[in-house]
Amino acid sequence: MSHSKAHLAEVAARRAQLIQLRLRGVPYADDRILDLGYTSPQAASKDLIRALEAHRDDAAAEASVYRQQENERLDALLDAVWPQATEERPVYGKDGEFLGNAVDMRAVDTVLKLMDRRAKLNGLDAPVKTEVSGPGGGAVRLDHVGLAELNKLITTAGDPDPNETGDEGDDDLLYISEDEDDDRDPA
Known part of the structure; x- marks a missing residue:
């Protein structure tokens, strides 16, 4: 069922008032809550739950967008440093003498840090177990x-x-x- 913008605004305002009253410890059966238009304390409780669930869904959507943006940034950084970390290149000494071929170890370290950041961002690491011992x-x-x-x-x-x-x-x-x-x- 589609609701008008006016109805949705009215519901949002009522829920905002309900949340403020509950934060101040006002019980659901109080007249101040019932005067918001709820038919019973149970109806007010259900509406508060709906409001909190909607907020949780909005927060999850925002977190998902943020996570996607951060993953794209990490991809760009990883693309930039990957060749230095994986391809051997000539290494020369201070006097210009050829020493051999090697990967850039600072680039390898940077890649590992980027991978660690991605694992933390996406929750890929297993939780750390702790044990209390005597x-x-x-x-x-x-x-x-x-x-x-x-x-x-x-x-x-x-x-x-x-x-x-x-x-x-x-x-x-x-x-x-x-x-x-x-x-x-x-x-």
């Missing part, structure tokens, strides 16, 4: 870990030198049981 690279055991041990793990997390201490001022990272709360120094 002391000595072993598993982190949490079955009978006390709060002191857990706090020690938090303090040393990511610290390659077990003799170095973490930032002692980071109290917000410490786990405290309700029993220990009274024993803690409030400094």
